Amino acid sequence: MVNMQAKKVVLAYSGGLDTSAIVPWLVENVGCEVVAFVADVGQGEEELAGIEEKARQSGASACHVVDLRREFIEEYVFPTLISGAVYEGRYLLGTSMARPVIAKAQVEIARKVGADAVAHGCTGKGNDQVRFEATFAALAPDLQVIAPWREWNLRSREQLLAYLAERNIPCSSSLAKIYSRDRNLWHISHEGGAIEDPWNAPPEDVWLLTVPPQEAPDEPTDVHLTFERGRPVALDGTRLPGHELVARLNVIAGQNGVGRVDLVENRCVGMKSRGLYETPGGTVIVEALRGLEELTLDRETLHLRQELALKFARLVYDGRWFTSVRDSISHCCERIAQRT
Missing domain, CATH: 3.90.1260.10 (Argininosuccinate synthetase, chain A, domain 2)
Known part of the structure; x- marks a missing residue:
């Protein structure tokens, strides 16, 4: 496990299973205050409804919801569109373009609240850990980066759900939600x-x-x-x-x-x-x-x-x-x- 001594961490929070578990895990294992950051990039009202209360129930001291829809489209999607970029001839880069605008706003929240670390819920096998951390390195190399999926011993949806149940933290996810x-x-x-x-x-x-x-x-x-x-x-x-x-x-x-x-x-x-x-x-x-x-x-x-x-x-x-x-x-x- 990497050395984690942060006092205040801003977590890129979605309200899903992973980040709902990360909030109490950070509090218990790092001993830090956790500030949740939610990026509205157009995921829909269904995902955003009640998310601030959900973050607090998970143990976050505060939750900042930032509307990034206009910035996402105008400053990331359209420049990519103009370039003609299509990954491997087929993928229109929807997730790839969203990560830098989210990570940039996360850094801005970290500066605003005086945090000394940022955290994300990306797995150790995916692209998003690279995208988030490349942005952090470019914009805020002084901030510590915490990636719980590379540190904790929770390895399955079953374990994450049990972890939340033990702490009486509500979560809308279930084993039936397979996608x-x-x-x-x-x-x-x-x-x-x-x-x-x-x-x-x-x-x-x-x-x-x-x-x-x-x-x-x-x-x-x-x-x-x-x-x-x-x-x-x-x-x-x-x-x-x-x-x-x-x-x-x-x-x-x-x-x-x-x-x-x-x-x-x-x-x-x-x-x-x-x-x-x-x-x-x-x-x-x-x-x-x-x-x-x-x-x-x-x-x-x-x-x-x-x-x-x-x-x-x-x-x-x-x-x-x-x-x-x-x-x-x-x-x-x-x-x-x-x-x-």
Whole structure:
């Protein structure tokens, strides 16, 4: 176990099983005050309802809920969109883009409350531990980072549920909830359960944002997107903030069965992982912008942007948002997007 001597820790808190257990674990094993930080990146009212009280019941001294929806879409999603980045040709980077905006806001809360450490609930086998900690290292190298999944001896959902039950801490999770999901305004991901076997077809009950093609309307739904400098600014002639435009388009595209992806990706930690992704509005936006680029970019410029997209996707996937190389590619792609 690493040396953990923090006095006040800001935990990236979701209200789920893992972070609900992490709060009392930090109090008991580190002897610190725990401040919960909740990032609203568009995961929905169902996940956010009552979350402050839930954090306090788990043992947090306070809970800060920060609305990051506009910042997430305008400053992370749209720059990635403009770059053309798609990881391994299929993944539209929904989770990858959300982690740096969450970790950045977590650091800001840590500074605000005078914390000397930050903590996250990412497992030791996933990408997110890398993404969070790369952001912490870039923005706040002085803060201690605590990753309970690499330290504690709780290794299963059964053990986590028992741990909370022993302490009379309420939790909405159960053994029946077999899927691990991550949702934000751009997408939702699904992992676990029957999905882990690549031989199994995706169960229809896993999908939340999209209908199956056979249930989509027989007639197409026409939508009109307006772009300025590579960014969508209006839907059907109505100018909207980016996060509102994406939210509305999610509904329209989802009702038409658009945006499902079933893939096996190469994680940055060296493992392969099967995931199901729903990115309804994002899929429409990406396809529309690609078509616009075909009309407006000359051959050499388009090919350069495509080359940069591969590098940009890898940087975002690996959690290297706050790096000079990612920033430099963004500046180049913003210049290319002047005509779209």
